[in-house]
Each structure stands twice: as structure tokens, then as C-alpha cells.
Amino acid sequence: MMLLLSIVFFGLVNLAPGGPLAGYGRARRIPAAEIARLKSQLGLDKPVAVQYVVWLVGNDWMQVDTDSNGVADDRGTRRGILRGDFGYSFRNRKPVLEEIWARLPNTMLLTGVTLFVALALAIPIGVVSALRQYSKFDITVTTFAFAGQALPDFWLGLILIIVFYVWLRNPITGGPLLPSGGIYTIGAPFSISDRLAHLAMPVAAGALGWLAWYSRFLRSSMLDVIHQDYLRTARAKGLPERLVLFRHAMRNALIPLVTILGLDLPYLVSGAVFIEMIFAWPGMGLLYYQAALQRDYPVLMALLVLGAGFIIVSNLLADIVYAVLDPRIHYT
Amino acid sequence: MSSDVPAGWATTVSPAIHEPSGVAQLVWVRFQRHPGARAGVVVFLILVIAVLLAPLSPYDPEISSLEQQLESPSWSHPMGTDALGRDLLTRILYGGRISLMVGVLVVGITLTIGVTVGALAGYWGGLVDSVLMRITDAALALPSLLVLVLLGAILRDIDLPLLKQNSVVTIALVIGILSWMTFARLVRASILTLRELDFVTAARAVGASPERIVLRHILPNAVGPITVEATLELGYAIIEESGLSFLGFGIQPPTPSWGNLLSNAQENFLRYPWLAIFPGVMIFLTIISVNYIGDGLRDSFDPYRVLKQAGEL
Numbered sequence: 350m351m352l353l354l355s356i357v358f359f360g361l362v363n364l365a366p367g368g369p370l371a372g373y374g375r376a377r378r379i380p381a382a383e384i385a386r387l388k389s390q391l392g393l394d395k396p397v398a399v400q401y402v403v404w405l406v407g408n409d410w411m412q413v414d415t416d417s418n419g420v421a422d423d424r425g426t427r428r429g430i431l432r433g434d435f436g437y438s439f440r441n442r443k444p445v446l447e448e449i450w451a452r453l454p455n456t457m458l459l460t461g462v463t464l465f466v467a468l469a470l471a472i473p474i475g476v477v478s479a480l481r482q483y484s485k486f487d488i489t490v491t492t493f494a495f496a497g498q499a500l501p502d503f504w505l506g507l508i509l510i511i512v513f514y515v516w517l518r519n520p521i522t523g524g525p526l527l528p529s530g531g532i533y534t535i536g537a538p539f540s541i542s543d544r545l546a547h548l549a550m551p552v553a554a555g556a557l558g559w560l561a562w563y564s565r566f567l568r569s570s571m572l573d574v575i576h577q578d579y580l581r582t583a584r585a586k587g588l589p590e591r592l593v594l595f596r597h598a599m600r601n602a603l604i605p606l607v608t609i610l611g612l613d614l615p616y617l618v619s620g621a622v623f624i625e626m627i628f629a630w631p632g633m634g635l636l637y638y639q640a641a642l643q644r645d646y647p648v649l650m651a652l653l654v655l656g657a658g659f660i661i662v663s664n665l666l667a668d669i670v671y672a673v674l675d676p677r678i679h680y681t
Numbered sequence: 682m683s684s685d686v687p688a689g690w691a692t693t694v695s696p697a698i699h700e701p702s703g704v705a706q707l708v709w710v711r712f713q714r715h716p717g718a719r720a721g722v723v724v725f726l727i728l729v730i731a732v733l734l735a736p737l738s739p740y741d742p743e744i745s746s747l748e749q750q751l752e753s754p755s756w757s758h759p760m761g762t763d764a765l766g767r768d769l770l771t772r773i774l775y776g777g778r779i780s781l782m783v784g785v786l787v788v789g790i791t792l793t794i795g796v797t798v799g800a801l802a803g804y805w806g807g808l809v810d811s812v813l814m815r816i817t818d819a820a821l822a823l824p825s826l827l828v829l830v831l832l833g834a835i836l837r838d839i840d841l842p843l844l845k846q847n848s849v850v851t852i853a854l855v856i857g858i859l860s861w862m863t864f865a866r867l868v869r870a871s872i873l874t875l876r877e878l879d880f881v882t883a884a885r886a887v888g889a890s891p892e893r894i895v896l897r898h899i900l901p902n903a904v905g906p907i908t909v910e911a912t913l914e915l916g917y918a919i920i921e922e923s924g925l926s927f928l929g930f931g932i933q934p935p936t937p938s939w940g941n942l943l944s945n946a947q948e949n950f951l952r953y954p955w956l957a958i959f960p961g962v963m964i965f966l967t968i969i970s971v972n973y974i975g976d977g978l979r980d981s982f983d984p985y986r987v988l989k990q991a992g993e994l
Contacts (some may be wrong), residue, residue, distance in 0.1 A: 353819050494718075495976075499969035501920055503927050504943060504961035511954045619826040623924060637827060640929060641834040649831055656824030664822075 354657045358650055359401050388618020435651040438641055445651045449461050449633060454530060456632030459624065463552050467559035472558075475567025479575065490564065497561030502620060506627040508548040508553035514548060530629035551628040553560060555620065559613070566609060589628050614658040708905075711981035724970040726805035728963070732781060742767065742775040743935045753955050760959045764949055768944075769956065773963055776937035780919050781967075783853045787885035787918035788911050790857030795864020800864070800895050802949050803872030810979070814869075817862050825859045829921065834932025852931055857976070862868050863910055864865020905982030912975035916968045923964050 409507060417561035435445035478487040510529050517526040528534065528547050574580070576596055583593045621634035629635070634653060685889035701738035713719055735742075739777050745765035752762040763957035797897075802813040832855045875881060877897060903927055926940025940962045 354822060357819075357823075361685065489948055495972065496965075496969060498973065499965055499972055501923060501961065501964055501968075503924060504957070505951060507943065508947070508961065509958040511950065515951055586765060615824060616826075617826050622826060622830070622928070626928065637830065639930075643831050645832065648910075653824060653831065656827050657822050660819065660822045660824060 355654055356654045358657075404530055410592035436647040438640075438648050439645045440640070440648070445647050448636060448648060449651060449655070449681065450630055452633050452636050455630060456618065456625070456634060457550070458557070458619055459551055459630055459632055460621055461479040462548055463555040464559065464617060466552055467556040467563055470556075471560050471563035471567060472603075476571055477593075478564070479568045479602075481592070482572065484601070487568075491568070494561040494565045495556050498565075500557060502558055503623040503627060504555050505557060506550070506624060509550045510627070530627075532630060551624045553628055554627070555617075555624045559617065563606070567602060567606060569607045574598050574602045577601075577674070604671065607674060608667045609673045611663045611670065612665045615656065618659065619656065708978075708981045712977050715977035715980055717973040718981075721970040721973030721977065724966055725974065728777065728967055728970070729781070732774055732777040735771065736772040738768065738774065740768035740771040742772045742937055751949065753953075754955055761953070761955045763945065763956060765941075769959060771938070772937040773941060773960055776939050777963060777967075778941050778958065779932055779936060779938040779942070780851050780922055780964075781847055783856070783922040783932075784915045784919040786849065786853035787857045787860070787922075788915050790853060791861040791864055791914055792907075793909060794857070794861035796868050796900070797869025798861070799865040800872060800900070803869035804876065804891060804895050804899075810869075813865070817865050820859070820956070821858065821862050826924075829855060829859060829925055830930050831926075831929060833925050837930060837933065840986060852922055852925065853918075855923075856918055860914065860917065860921075863914070864907065867906055867910055868900075868903060871906065874901050875899045875902055905978075909975055909979045909982065912971060912978055916971040916975070917972075919964065919967055 360551055400672040432546065435449075436450055437443065438445050441448075474490055476491045478484075481487050513527040514525045518524070519526050527550055529550075531538070532544070532547055534547075535541050573629075580593060583597045584590075588597075619634070621630075621632055622638055623634070625632045625634035626638050636648065637652050639645070641651070694800060722756075745767055746762075747766055749762050749766035751764055752758055752766075754761040758768050758770065760773065763769055763772065798813050798817065802810040802817075833852070836851055837854065867966040870894070876894075881898055884894050888897070923933055923940030923943065924939065926938045929944055931940055931943075932938040934945060943957060946953075946960070952955035962970045
């Protein structure tokens with residue numbers, strides 16, 4: 350499957366008009382000879398199939414023409430993505446993996462906190478609104494959840510900036526209440542409060558939609574569970590209500606949540622493209638956005654492949670966890 | 682069953698069983714009773730009419746007017762003007778045409794691909810099924826937003842006759858190609874359940890062709906979930922278009938779309954917040970009304986779901 354996808358990605362990029370060097374030509378005026386030299390240096394003068402093989406498994410096992418004189422003279426240096434070599438960024442000539450590695454923790458921090466906030470609020474909200482179905486609380490929450498799902502996160506981000514950066518002022522310093530972007534104040538010493546202030550808006554913008562979705566999801570899966578016979582049995586044998594709800598009902602209601610979480614995780618991460626762009630958060634989403642702007646194909650390809658891999662792994666993980674949590678499921 | 686059963690249900694259900702048009706009527710009756718769906722339809726219709734009436738605006742959506750840059754909302758410009766002095770309301774209405782058009786096209790494209798793939802896989806089974814489902818799985822493993830951005834970035838500079846620089850059709854195709862999989866799975870699943878039922882066997886016994894069985898006997902029975910999914914898809918498509926245009930890889934200015942209006946607003950929105958507020962409100966209203974309509978349809982096609990949620994079943 351990954352192999353199929355890698356061919357699709359590679360084909361897409363190479364069928365693009367002007368090929369991978371289109372970005373170069375646009376950025377600066379480069380003489381044709383220079384382009385030809387660059388092409389041969391990057392191996393772009395070879396047939397697409399050869400390029401694909403080189404990209405996949407490298408060229409250090411075959412003779413290549415390293416000084417562009419038409420004669421193969423040495424072994425190549427590329428090791429291919431299967432051995433962890435994603436090549437060099439067109440933009441700054443750094444290894445792609447190094448670029449990604451530098452930004453991975455930032456994205457993990459942002460999406461981790463976002464998911465944590467969304468779930469920490471959604472679970473109690475969903476459970477309570479299921480238990481008090483059609484109460485005022487339930488109706489309010491359900492309406493808000495519906496609205497929350499219809500709010501595009503990129504717009505919410507802009508609105509938050511208007512409110513918390515432009516309109517509201519910090520009562521002590523008179524400056525903006527919350528910073529509009531970045532991870533920390535440049536030049537300031539490390540402080541938790543500074544980090545949290547920078548996290549507040551991106552997390553709020555990113556979490557609202559997920560909060561809405563998970564609270565709705567949990568409400569309906571809780572509703573499914575509380576009308577089951579085994580809850581009546583648990584009550585009938587005299588278990589205290591607290592135990593019935595937490596031990597018997599909630600545990601079962603959370604199982605489908607785990608599955609859906611595995612399916613959602615990739616969207617959560619790729620949704621970071623918007624949030625990171627609006628809040629200048631130097632993570633993988635912003636890297637992808639900049640790479641797309643500049644047609645930095647090695648970076649784009651690497652992130653696409655990693656993204657597809659991530660989807661497959663998290664779906665698989667969701668299946669496994671589901672089977673572990675729910676003894677009724679058997680794989681034969 | 683007790684008082685939660687919608688009034689009129691028990692009385693209409695018996696004639697409906699015999700007559701297919703009765704089922705449609707029944708769904709319609711239930712749909713009308715759904716408060717969210719009603720509000721959704723009203724809001725959505727107002728939006729559509731407003732967007733259709735866009736040419737009545739005294740302003741041009743694309744011609745700039747340098748004397749009227751960045752004006753605050755006023756009587757003559759209810760939503761203010763943008764950095765090039767264009768009336769924002771006019772641009773939002775024209776942008777709405779583009780955004781809704783992309784949405785409708787995407788629904789058409791995803792339905793066509795999805796239903797075809799799902800019907801082929803479900804009815805013929807065997808090798809056809811495994812090949813088509815492998816392709817569907819692969820498409821589902823695509824990081825869709827990233828691929829969307831990549832395609833948008835590549836096609837932005839391309840100038841083919843049909844795929845002219847991210848036109849409405851291009852963007853709709855790109856979004857559609859990445860989101861037909863739900864329909865394919867849905868249709869396949871319903872065919873797998875339905876084709877074993879007696880009425881299909883009966884149809885086969887009297888010599889109906891496979892095409893006829895699928896089109897006349899199976900698909901009509903799957904129309905409920907497909908309609909619901911299509912409604913929701915309209916919402917997703919509009920969000921995806923605006924997201925893509927917001928990043929700059931969708932509909933290209935000066936043609937307005939709700940997404941690129943927001944994107945353009947980014948330069949000036951700190952001082953002129955209305956530039957960012959109004960286009961987003963339009964997206965929000967559209968999506969929420971479409972979602973309520975979808976929700977209403979779902980409940981109307983499947984009344985047992987409502988009862989189950991109410992704890993009656």
C-alpha cells in the first residue's frame with residue numbers, strides 16, 4: 350500500500366509542469382546551462398522510473414556521473430527513503446529529515462495539548478449531557494457543539510487574534526493580552542507562563558472543533574450504553590449508582606472513542622497546517638505550507654510519505670487497541 | 682412506544698408500505714417536523730437567494746476604486762470595503778457563488794465516482810471488488826489536506842484548457858477526487874446487504890439484468906444514507922475550498938471566494954477586522970445550515986435512530 354502511494358506521490362510531483370525545478374526557474378533567472386548542470390547533479394535528467402528507484406533505495410550501489418562530464422565515475426551518495434535518506438531541501442540544502450526533525454517536537458506539543466484539552470472537556474460534557482438528556486444543559490451543549498463543528502478553525506484563529514491581541518489589553522503592561530504568534534518571546538528567558546500564553550490561542554482555535562465533535566460523539570455512545578441490559582443488571586444487584594456509571598457505563602462508552610481517535614489523529618496533525626500558518630508556529634504544518642509555496646519537492650515528498658505512513662499506522666493502532674479493550678472482538 | 686413518537690407517524694405508516702411515493706412523503710413529513718432542519722433550510726435558502734441576486738449590487742466585484750480603500754461598514758457599503766476599495770458585500774456575494782458552485786460540483790463528482798465504484802464492487806464482487814476496494818483503501822490513506830495543497834500548488838501555474846489556473850472546475854475536481862471514498866463504501870455496503878434479500882432474488886428470477894437490478898431495485902433502497910452523506914459532503918467541500926483558498930492554493934484572486942477573501946484579509950485584519958469577520962460568518966452560516974439539514978434528513982430517513990436515542994427501543 351505504501352509502495353503504491355509512494356508511486357502516486359512521485360508521479361504527481363514529476364508530472365508537474367516544469368518538473369521539480371520549476372520553483373528554481375521562477376525564483377531567480379538561471380542560465381540554461383546552469384539548469385542542465387543542476388539537473389544532472391540532482392539526477393533529474395534520468396528517466397522518471399530511474400529517479401523513482403534512486404529516490405526509493407538510493408544510488409550508492411550504482412555508478413553515477415558525479416561531475417557531469419557524461420562518464421559514470423563514482424558511486425552515488427543517496428541512500429533512498431527506505432533507508433531514511435529523504436534528500437536535501439531545495440530551499441536551504443539541509444537534509445530534509447533534519448528539517449522535519451527540528452519541527453516535529455513543536456507540532457507534537459501543539460497537537461498534543463490541543464487533543465488533551467479537547468478530550469478533557471469533551472468527556473465530562475458528553476457524559477453529563479447523555480445522563481441528563483434533553484435537560485437545559487444538554488440542549489445548550491448540543492447546540493454549541495453543532496455550531497462548534499461548523500466553525501472553520503482558520504477563521505476562528507483570526508477572530509481570536511482580533512479579540513485577544515487587538516481588542517483586549519493586558520491590564521498591567523498595557524500590551525496585547527496574548528501574543529499573536531510564535532512559540533516563545535524572542536530573547537526572553539524560558540518561562541512556563543510565556544510558553545502557555547503562546548499556546549493559548551493556537552490550542553483554542555484548534556481544539557474547539559474537536560471538542561464539539563467528541564462531546565457529540567461521546568453523548569451518543571453513552572446514550573447507546575445506558576439503555577443496555579447489563580446496566581439494569583448492575584443496578585439490580587445493588588451496585589451504587591456511581592459505580593454503575595463509571596465502571597460499567599463509561600468504560601464501554603469510551604471504547605468507540607478510542608477507534609475514532611485513531612482515525613482522527615492524522616486529521617488533527619494535518620489540520621495543524623492552518624493553525625501553524627496563522628500563528629506562525631514553526632512546526633511541520635508550517636514547513637509543508639512553505640514548501641508548497643516554494644515548490645520544495647523533497648520536503649513535500651517526505652512529509653507526504655510520512656503523512657500516509659502515519660495514517661496507516663494510526664488506523665492499525667486503533668484496530669489493535671479496540672480489540673484489546675473490547676473482548677467481544679476477535680480477529681481470526 | 683410512548684408519547685415521544687411523532688404525531689401522525691402511526692397513521693401514515695400503513696399506506697406507505699405499499700406505495701413507494703408514500704415513503705418519500707413520509708420522509709418529507711418527518712423532515713418538516715425537525716426544528717433544526719427547518720431553520721437550516723430557511724437560512725440556506727436565504728443564502729442561495731442572496732448569492733443569486735449578487736448582480737443587483739451597484740458595485741463591481743473586481744474593479745478597484747482607489748478613493749474608497751478600507752472604509753468601515755456604512756450605509757453605502759454595509760460590510761465596508763477592502764484594500765482595493767471594492768465593496769466587501771458585493772465580493773462576498775460573488776464569492777458565495779463560487780464557493781457554493783464548488784460545493785455542488787464536488788457533490789456531483791463524488792456521487793458519480795463513489796456510486797459507480799461502490800455499485801461495481803458490491804454487485805460483481807470477486808476480483809473487481811478486491812481491486813476497487815484496494816484502490817479505495819489507498820485513497821483513504823492519502824493525507825488528503827496535504828495532497829490537496831500539493832495539487833493546488835502544482836495546478837496554480839498550469840494553463841490547460843479545462844484546468845485553467847485553479848478555476849472552479851479544477852478545484853472541484855481536485856477536492857472531488859480526494860473525497861469519493863465514503864460514497865463508494867456506503868453504496869457497496871448497502872448493496873451487499875440488499876442483494877441477498879428476497880425481492881432481489883425475485884427480480885433476478887424473472888430475468889432482470891444486473892444493471893436493472895442495481896439501478897431499479899438496489900440503489901433506490903440506499904437513497905436515504907446517500908442523500909444524508911451528500912448533504913454533509915456539500916458542507917465539507919465548502920470548508921475544503923475555503924481552506925485551500927485561504928492558504929492561497931485554491932481559487933485565485935481577483936475572483937473572490939469565501940476562502941481567498943479571508944486570505945486577503947490577513948494583511949489588514951488587525952486594523953480592519955470586518956474584512957476577516959464577514960466572510961467567515963458566511964462560511965459558518967452555510968456549514969451550520971447544511972449540517973442541520975443533513976441531521977434532519979438522517980432522522981427522517983431513519984426514525985428508529987431517534988427512538989433509540991430517546992431510549993424507547
